[in-house]
Amino acid sequence: MERVTLRIPKQQIEEVERMVETGEYPNRSEAIRSAVREMLSEQEPSQERPSEKRKRRTWARA
Template structure:
């Protein structure tokens, strides 16, 4: 596994921490890996349906 360093707004990290505290994820890293897996699966699904317009993601300004 590769290590990636990234900057995430404090509010989002607090939300991830809450998911860890409630037992939804064992730790922050697994929560973020899960989010990346979901994003990649969503992209793959969009590729399988070329007749549908793929929605462009809008990224929050920090």
């Protein structure tokens, strides 16, 4: 596994911490890995039609 450093807004980290505290995830790293897996599964290009490509989520800078 490779280590990645990233910046996340404080409010989002606090939400992740709450998920860890309630037992939904064992730690922050696993919560973030789960979010990445979900994002990647939503982006399955082999099953996308051309019209769906235009609807892809765009990410705002924080």
